[in-house]
Amino acid sequence: MPQPTLSGPAFSPHVSAARLAFAEKGVEHQFEDYDPLADRLRPPLELARLAIDRTATLHHAGIALYDGATIGRYIDEAFAGVALQPRDPRERAGMNQVLALIDAQIRATLVGRIGLHRVLLPMFGGAADEAAVAAALPLASRCIAALEALLVEGQFVVGRAPSLADLHLLPVMAYFTAAPEAAGLLAGAPRLAGWWDRMRQRPSAARGLPPVVARNAV
Secondary structure (H helix, E strand, O other): OOOOEEEEOOOOHHHHHHHHHHHHHOOOOEEEEOOHHHOOOOOHHHHHHHHHHOOOEEEEOOEEEOOHHHHHHHHHHHOOOOOOOOOOHHHHHHHHHHHHHHHHHHHHHHHHHHHHHHHHHHHOOOOOOHHHHHHHHHHHHHHHHHHHHHOOOOOOOOOOOOOHHHHHHHHHHHHHHOOOHHHHHHHOOHHHHHHHHHHOOOHHHHHHOOHHHHHHHO
8 A cells, every 4th residue: 555645844843743643653655845935925824824725635545635624533443553433432523522622712812823823924924913922811711611520530631642732732732832821721621730730741642743933833
């Protein structure tokens, strides 16, 4: 079977989640980086948003997949290695619900409204919009509270082992924790802070996190 090829900007949380899944399963893959900086005529804000939002693409065995959660499920089911989806139907439903929450709100807030200004815009030559960051903090606080509530039963988001929910959340938290505002919010979320400390020390984090935040995360 041919080696899978993943393409997209290395800065993208979607790309990072797929690379984390490959690393956790011990599956080698080819990676083709899309560089938003190649189009320097675009304004910094547009470049930074491209780095967040451009979808990952996985090519393998004649198929092409574009949705981040779909790519994660395919990596888990098509390749040998540790399972990244719980077998228990209740736990699997919990994992899918967390993935939906990340897609619907958590990534958009913690990365798209805070990490965008604190990490990506400066990297692309722009300046943070302090008013936009301040306006995002109440919603970020609610996101952190929701994640804290999910971690009541163990060390991982769902079940007794890392799942796709953990791997999709990890790059989101890497961007968020690079912002100075994160420390205050995480001080009130000890379970989430402990999860972050454990997950960022996994060997897969060094291979799969976006390079712009990996230095601060591991």
